[in-house]
Amino acid sequence: MSNVFAETTRPPRPHLAKGIEQIVPPALILIAFVVAWEFSSVWFGIPKYLFPAPSDFIGKFVTDRSVIAYHFAATGYVAVVGFAAATLIAIPLGLAIASYSSLRRSLFPLIVFFEIIPKTITAPLLIVWFGFGFAPRIGLVVIMTFFPILVNSIAGFSSLNPRLHLITKSMGANSWQTFRFIRFPSAMPYIFSGMKIGMVYAVTACITAEFIGANEGLEVMILTASSYMDISLMFAGVIATAMLAMLLTGMLLGLEKAMMPWRRDQ
Amino acid sequence: MSELGALAKGTVARMNFPNIQNVRSLNVAQEKSGSIVASDVSKSFGEFEALGPVSVEIGEGEFVSILGPSGCGKSTLMLMIAGLLKPTRGSIAVNGRILTKPMTDVGIVFQDHLLLEFRTAFENVLLQQEIRGLDRAATEKRARELFKKLGLFGVETRYPRQLSGGMQQRVSIARSLVHDPSVLLMDEPFGALDAISRTQIRHDLEMLWIETRKSVLFITHSIEEAIGLSDRVLVMSNSPGRVVKEIRIDLPRPRPAYLGQYPEFSAYADEIYKTFEELGVYHFK
Ligand SMILES: Nc1ncnc2c1ncn2[C@@H]1O[C@H](COP(=O)(O)OP(=O)(O)OP(=O)(O)O)[C@@H](O)[C@H]1O
Ligand SMILES: [Mg+2]
Numbered sequence: 001m002s003n004v005f006a007e008t009t010r011p012p013r014p015h016l017a018k019g020i021e022q023i024v025p026p027a028l029i030l031i032a033f034v035v036a037w038e039f040s041s042v043w044f045g046i047p048k049y050l051f052p053a054p055s056d057f058i059g060k061f062v063t064d065r066s067v068i069a070y071h072f073a074a075t076g077y078v079a080v081v082g083f084a085a086a087t088l089i090a091i092p093l094g095l096a097i098a099s100y101s102s103l104r105r106s107l108f109p110l111i112v113f114f115e116i117i118p119k120t121i122t123a124p125l126l127i128v129w130f131g132f133g134f135a136p137r138i139g140l141v142v143i144m145t146f147f148p149i150l151v152n153s154i155a156g157f158s159s160l161n162p163r164l165h166l167i168t169k170s171m172g173a174n175s176w177q178t179f180r181f182i183r184f185p186s187a188m189p190y191i192f193s194g195m196k197i198g199m200v201y202a203v204t205a206c207i208t209a210e211f212i213g214a215n216e217g218l219e220v221m222i223l224t225a226s227s228y229m230d231i232s233l234m235f236a237g238v239i240a241t242a243m244l245a246m247l248l249t250g251m252l253l254g255l256e257k258a259m260m261p262w263r264r265d266q
Numbered sequence: 267m268s269e270l271g272a273l274a275k276g277t278v279a280r281m282n283f284p285n286i287q288n289v290r291s292l293n294v295a296q297e298k299s300g301s302i303v304a305s306d307v308s309k310s311f312g313e314f315e316a317l318g319p320v321s322v323e324i325g326e327g328e329f330v331s332i333l334g335p336s337g338c339g340k341s342t343l344m345l346m347i348a349g350l351l352k353p354t355r356g357s358i359a360v361n362g363r364i365l366t367k368p369m370t371d372v373g374i375v376f377q378d379h380l381l382l383e384f385r386t387a388f389e390n391v392l393l394q395q396e397i398r399g400l401d402r403a404a405t406e407k408r409a410r411e412l413f414k415k416l417g418l419f420g421v422e423t424r425y426p427r428q429l430s431g432g433m434q435q436r437v438s439i440a441r442s443l444v445h446d447p448s449v450l451l452m453d454e455p456f457g458a459l460d461a462i463s464r465t466q467i468r469h470d471l472e473m474l475w476i477e478t479r480k481s482v483l484f485i486t487h488s489i490e491e492a493i494g495l496s497d498r499v500l501v502m503s504n505s506p507g508r509v510v511k512e513i514r515i516d517l518p519r520p521r522p523a524y525l526g527q528y529p530e531f532s533a534y535a536d537e538i539y540k541t542f543e544e545l546g547v548y549h550f551k
Contacts, residue, residue, distance in 0.1 A: 166350050167380050171397040172370035185384040262384045262425045
């Protein structure tokens with residue numbers, strides 16, 4: 001029977017083919033890069049004690065795995081705790097600032113002022129205030145990640161199409177329902193882009209704080225290795241830091257995908 | 267006959283919207299009747315007079331259409347009747363009580379659909395259930411029936427951006443009906459649909475209305491639609507709009523797809539065209 005209203009559903013997406021297409025070219029480039037690096041000492045005569053080949057420091061992930069894991073965990077802990085604290089303060093504050101124009105007017109100059117300061121200069125102060133434990137490092141992570149999340153949250157909560165309130169009002173929604181069903185999901189894409197910037201800053205902040213003073217962490221490991229001229233371990237530290245940043249960002253991207261299914265394949 | 271035609275006729279006649287009692291019984295402590303009286307209502311945006319003053323009455327279970335040129339204030343009037351916009355002057359009473367906050371025993375189709383981009387088509391409709399605290403299973407069942415009736419097949423899990431304009435509009439119609447309100451306010455609900463769908467959905471809406479006798483305010487630009495659906499048609503003037511003519515439509519229901527078979531139809535249509543011509547909306551030589 002003919003049916004004028006029938007909608008054809010889209011054919012299933014060829015996930016596998018698409019996946020291969022996405023993964024293969026960058027993987028090839030990466031392999032080529034590693035191979036070129038591996039043979040650079042042979043081809044270009046770069047001395048290994050200054051610039052080790054991948055085979056030299058990849059071994060470190062086996063021989064020195066407990067040391068690397070220990071410092072990896074320390075840096076990761078500081079990054080995650082600081083990032084979570086910053087997020088938990090920045091999002092509600094962003095909501096408050098976006099909701100009350102008087103708050104916005106009075107706080108905005110202050111926010112701009114703090115945002116423009118290079119945050120790392122506060123590190124010595126934090127050490128004076130909190131000593132040498134985890135606290136000053138977590139503090140620096142909070143300071144560095146806070147502003148991008150705050151600024152994006154304000155933008156997100158301000159971006160709402162005011163006409164959407166017509167729907168919730170006509171359904172008799174209370175303010176919690178309006179927040180939950182309309183305001184928060186509308187702001188979510190902005191909040192996540194703030195969090196993604198924040199996460200990159202979080203790892204940078206950890207490393208900076210460890211450079212200034214700490215007893216554990218990947219930068220501490222690198223500094224210690226440098227005092228022994230263990231270039232391979234230093235490189236392993238750099239790779240481990242990159243892996244930490246990728247892991248944390250990857251987790252955030254996964255969370256973003258899970259929480260915003262409507263933005264997939266856009 | 268199209269499948270939907272059969273389906274619509276069949277379901278409306280036979281199934282008799284089985285869940286209506288069900289859903290309505292959960293609509294706690296709401297007035298059921300839905301009579302609306304707008305008295306000398308006008309609206310200005312700053313200096314600009316957008317509407318009125320107009321007086322509009324919609325009796326309990328009456329189907330009233332508003333026809334009027336673009337920008338005359340139809341949407342503005344609808345928002346005021348819904349309690350979503352405060353009249354500058356005049357007042358609106360629902361069931362004899364002056365409206366001071368948004369009406370909630372109402373289903374609204376907004377001119378711009380207003381679907382939530384972060385909810386699937388089905389979730390957009392079920393927002394009514396979540397906010398009103400209705401029974402989940404009963405509302406879901408009803409939403410499925412509405413999707414079927416409205417010709418929305420296999421789009422439940424699509425997001426609004428993945429829907430055509432016509433589909434978005436149908437989802438927003440489903441959202442306005444799923445909780446079985448006693449008042450329906452529809453602002454050009456079929457505007458984004460093709461002519462074929464419009465005729466079908468017009469019929470489906472009429473059947474639904476015959477079953478449930480909601481009070482309906484229906485804004486349209488289509489003279490045929492207004493005559494095909496309404497008990498009364500209100501014709502509005504250019505901005506700031508006023509009601510300049512009221513035409514009672516005495517045609518048997520349900521009305522057919524092709525209204526030209528009634529001599530009265532052309533008489534009504536003629537009256538409306540003449541009114542617009544007198545108002546200077548049309549300039550024919
Ligand atoms: N919030 C607002 N602020 C200022 N002006 C407005 C506002 N809403 C509507 N208007 C103006 O009021 C007038 C009536 O608008 P309205 O949307 O009610 O027209 P309409 O009859 O629904 O038109 P259309 O048929 O094109 O939808 C228009 O001139 C419009 O520009
Ligand atoms: Mg309008």
